[in-house]
Amino acid sequence: MQNNTPIPERCDVVVIGGGPAGSSVAALLAKQGIDVVLLERALHPRPQVGESLIPHVWKYADLTGVTPLIEQEGFVAKAGGITVWNDKIHRIAFAEFGFSRPALHVERDRFDEILLQHAASQGAQVFQQVSAREADLSGDWPAVSYQDRRGGESQAGNIRCRFVIDASGAAGVLAGQFQSKRLVDSSMRFLSLWGHFQNSRYVAADGRSHAADQVSLVKPVTFVTSFEDGWIWHIAMRKVTSVGLVINTDKARGMDKAGRERFYLDTLKTAPYIGRLLENADYLPDSFSQRPDYSYYSTRLCGENFYCIGDAAAFVDPIYSHGVLNAFYNASIVALAVAESLKAPAYRARHAQICENRIRQFYGFSRSLALGEFGGDGVEAELVRRFMRQVPPVELELMLAASFMSERSRNFHRMAVDAGLALHLGRAKAHAMDALAI
Ligand SMILES: Cc1cc2nc3c(=O)[nH]c(=O)nc-3n(C[C@H](O)[C@H](O)[C@H](O)COP(=O)(O)OP(=O)(O)OC[C@H]3O[C@@H](n4cnc5c(N)ncnc54)[C@H](O)[C@@H]3O)c2cc1C
Known part of the structure; x- marks a missing residue:
């Protein structure tokens, strides 16, 4: 360079x-x-x-030719995702969808x-x-x-x-x-606060927690819990774990950076499951960051x-x-x-013009999946339905399965049905779990 x-x-x-x-x-x-x-x-x-990277990224890495360099680096391979959303627990495992290459925590x-x-x-x-x-x-x-x-x-x-x-x-x-x-409209306007921890336990696909040093032996999942004000991610990497809060921007209005950091740490301490995963972990204060108003x-x-x-x-x-x-x-x-x-x-x-439509299609697809409400706000439903029909079935079914893991995707499901993809939707449910051993 x-x-x-x-x-x-x-x-x-x-x-x-x-x-x-x-x-x-x-x-x-x-x-x-x-x-x-x-x-x-x-x-x-x-x-x-x-x-957190999903397995779909590999085909683009193949296109640019960067795949061998990513493989050599030895990033953590992840098994799937577990979410606890309004007390309901769901799991997806990438292996069940037939992906031959792993998702990653990088x-x-x-x-x-x-x-x-x-x-x-x-x-x-x-x-x-x-x-x-x-x-x-x-x-x-x-x-x-x-x-x-x-x-x-x-x-x-x-x-x-x-x-x-x-x-x-x-x-x-x-x-x-x-x-x-x-x-985007104010009800869907989020702020994120995140940081890194050392020695955090992490969650694997079996729904149990494991010590940080097991991460290359027992694959982690990306672990997500909802809480009263938003949701939390927990992503175990080689040496550190990334833990972040996503809340509506209004919740942190008036707080300065130090106030937000306090809010972040207090919330993690009391959050279901996360508090226990972090019980003996060391917080790295310099890692604290935030991204306001990001949708x-x-x-x-x-x-x-x-x-x-x-x-x-x-x-x-x-x-x-x-x-x-x-x-x-x-x-x-x-x-x-x-x-x-x-x-x-x-x-x-x-x-x-073609690219403009394609970029909007993908954005609309992600937006309807992640935000639930889906209006004329910068995206067109018909573009998204067309995109859904073009996504390779294995990728679509993974996204449809993932969409059952939060309670935001009803509109995404409606669009899949309108796009003639009800069969894929029916096949794509995430597994419900009764409990986690954390
Ligand atoms: C809280 C949060 C959590 C996320 N979690 C995930 C996740 O788990 N998985 C996932 O896939 N994505 C996640 N994302 C999204 C992901 O990080 C971004 O979508 C991704 O980084 C976008 O890549 P990019 O190249 O478009 O932008 P960036 O990665 O932001 O790169 C832009 C680059 O442009 C440079 N730049 C900026 N201004 C200028 C300038 N004027 N001149 C020259 N250079 C400039 C910057 O320095 C930067 O290097 C998350 C985002 C947030 C905010």
């Missing part, structure tokens, strides 16, 4: 952001010989939340670093500690202005390109510029010379671990659109 090299003045594609979306799209384009420059504000490894700083290094190895020119400021999209050669902070100095610059791909995550560089970011979408995603992907396009409550999958999916379709548009510029608008 380029530390002292000057940033070029021109290239085919500028990618803003080196998270899963940006690194994947950059790798896919660069491996076709397209001249890609990726600007990343941070210096990897940088902290990131979102450690330290995102390391996972994202691997993806970024892979993009560079495919030929993308990666510049870290360089923030994109805005993009002038007028004319044949859009210009991205940036602030280069490498080596402790700060220098402004510009780079021209044919296409700008905004993968800047929640920062949403283009959405900010377009003023196109919309928060949003942008009303403008793709155009003749720009694309917004991953969290820069939209984000919903992460209860079904769709974030990285969404980033990978967006990257794969946009890489195809941009590569084709470079070959045949006359089709640029058409490719952009």
Whole structure:
């Protein structure tokens, strides 16, 4: 990755952001010989939340070619999920769906670093500690202005390109510029507070708790419990466990950061099952982080010379671990659109339109699964029904099974029936459990 090299003045594609979306799209384009420059504000490894990955991610890792690097890293393989939602316990086991490769619990700083290094190895020119400021999209050669902070100095610059791909995550560089970011309606507006613990016991698919040092021997599940004000995740990784609260934004209004951290720790102590898992665990105070008001979408995603992907396009409550999958999916379709548009510029608008629909479809699918209420709020039900029909049956049945694990997905079930998928819905129930031995 380029530390002292000057940033070029021109290239085919500028990618803003080196998270899963940006690194994947950059790798896919660069491996076709397209001249890609990726600007990343941070210096990897940088902290990131979102450690639970479902097995669907592998096909995108295969596409970019990063699979062997992820496999070599030895991330924790997980067996499935257990939720305790309003006192009802459900379990899904990925093995029952016929996936041959595991779901993972990954330290995102390391996972994202691997993806970024892979993009560079495919030929993308990666510049870290360089923030994109805005993009002038007028004319044949859009210009991205940036602030280069490498080596402790700060220098402004510009780079021209044919296409700008905004993968800047929640920062949403283009959405900010377009003023196109919309928060979802207030009842579904969430805040997340999370941190890391060492030596937490964890839950395995047998519904029992195990000591932290067993995690590579007895696969964990992603463990979720609902509580009065929201829900909690517990994700066991190699050395630490990520534990986070998701609550309605209103619940923490008026609290400063210290107040939120107190609220976070107090809630975990008294939360069913979680309190016991954390009884002898050590909290790592520096790991405390928060993300306010995070359910949003942008009303403008793709155009003749720009694309917004991953969290820069939209984000919903992460209860079904769709974030990285969404980033990978967006990257794969946009890489195809941009590569084709470079070959045949006359089709640029058409490719952009197709991608806009696809990105909305996936977002709508995730949103209806995670948020329950599903109106005209940035998504179209018909797009989602069409998407459901295209999802490979094994993946659809896993998502349908997962949807029985919270009580938010009635609308998702209705849409599956309307899409002619009642048979899959009938087959896809999660297993109810009577009790957990925690
Ligand atoms: C509380 C919470 C829990 C989550 N849990 C899960 C989970 O369990 N599983 C899951 O799959 N997903 C989860 N997610 C979602 C997941 O983390 C995101 O969807 C995923 O990181 C999106 O990838 P991305 O590449 O779009 O954005 P990011 O990972 O955010 O990457 C964006 C990158 O852009 C860079 N950047 C920002 N601004 C600029 C700029 N101006 N110039 C240059 N670079 C810039 C940033 O430094 C960053 O590296 C969770 C999210 C939250 C908030």
